[in-house]
Amino acid sequence: MSIIEGILADIRLPAFARANQLFDTACLDEEAIRRKIIGISENESIFGTIKPGARVSITAGSRGITHMDVILRELVAQLKKRGARPYIVACMGSHGGNASGQKKILQNLGITEEQTGAQIISSDELIVVGHTSDGRSVYADKFAAESDAVIVVNRVKPHTAFRAPVESGLQKMLAIGLGKQKGADACHIRGFEGMYENVRDFSHVIVSHLPVAFGLGIIENAYGEVFDCVALAGPDIPVEEPKLLEMARALMPKLLFDDIDVLVVGEMGKDISGSGMDTNIIGRYPTSGMIGWPRIGKIVTLDLTDASEGHAHGMGFANFISRKLFDKIDMDKTYTNCLTNKVDAPAKIPPVMPNDLCAIKAAIKTCRTTDPEEIRAVLIKNTHDLERIYISKALAAEAASNAGVVLTGSAHDIGFSRNGDVPMSLWER
Structure with missing residues (x-):
């Protein structure tokens, strides 16, 4: 057990329930x-x-x-x-x-x-x-x-x-x-x-x-x-x-909750948004004067899409990232973007945790509460795909009064891999 894993050993994750956010479905096939x-x-x-x-x-x-x-x-x-x-x-x-x-x-x-x-x-x-x-x-x-x-x-x-x-x-x-x-x-x-x-x-x-x-x-x-x-x-x-x-x-889609303690983003990437994670979704912007919504205490980002080719501009919006994401970063491509657009904050590297589990635990540990019954947490695949999400028990209790959110499963623990990572198959269940 590493020092970081030891510090985070007592942090318990909330159970998560699967939910669907409802938006206008009209489209062209x-x-x-x-x-x-x-x-x-x-x-x-x-x-x-x-x-x-x-x-x-x-x-x-x-x-x-x-x-x-x-x-x-x-x-x-x-x-x-x-x-x-x-x-x-x-x-x-x-x-x-x-x-x-x-x-x-x-x-x-x-x-x-x-x-x-x-x-x-x-x-x-x-x-x-x-x-x-x-x-x-x-x-x-x-x-x-x-x-x-x-x-x-x-x-x-x-x-x-x-x-x-x-x-x-x-x-x-x-x-x-x-x-x-x-x-x-x-x-x-x-x-x-x-x-x-x-x-x-x-x-x-x-x-x-x-x-x-x-x-x-x-x-x-x-x-x-x-x-x-x-x-x-x-x-x-x-x-x-x-x-x-x-x-x-x-x-545009959005997260249909006003107040979130921890947002876990399964993947970021240039193919998803120019900022890796769409700032209009996470409510964090690289420039002054722009007001974000919803209020999110901590953001955890777990992976970088293969299509990004190592381009990790936007990781700086996160509070914690996983080692898995860090190992994919191409500094030249990432820094080329921030030197071009003159905004360096999105290219800054957040604290790197050994795996997904530690990254999520780190966010909870540094939050306003560590009580798994109270923590208001949301898991999303990425900021482009916001239909199927996972919400903690505290938010699941609010879903009944939220016309845009429908619970589709009972709360359960996340099935981490042996390496402590969230399987992308979570979004296929």
């Missing part, structure tokens, strides 16, 4: 998505600028978006029907570190040439396409800039570090995704306080100087499924995207 893309392709105000023989670049980012491969494959198919020559360009700012790293991220997300039917180009080559009104250079991927038409595809959702009419979405993909490391650096130059203005100004230059045919905004429901795909003609993106953001904000 694969066939509905295909029909949606076909309908967009038949709209001449959107697809009309795509001519036979045109070289068409399509953006692909680093986020794990449900059915993204289906969306891209159908886009490619419809472009080919028009006689165009589509290809996909890796567009993810500084994520992935370099061209090969970005292509690997796409592969991990299932975005491959075989799946999409199009060549995938990941390059570090940039060109200056124009300048902002105050003289700053605006960069774009060379292969996108040299295409006859650009289609920008991205999920539209609230950002994890700032509030504005436009946050994460199409304009951010144009300004930062297409701009790679230099674009990300330039947009973050004033920190997140100036992010909206930079994204707005840089994307305006790109739309003005590149043949942006249209943007495809993906809206998700609370279950991470595709709620809608909305096409906006290039010139309409600045005006119409704020409406998509408000739609996305209304559909």
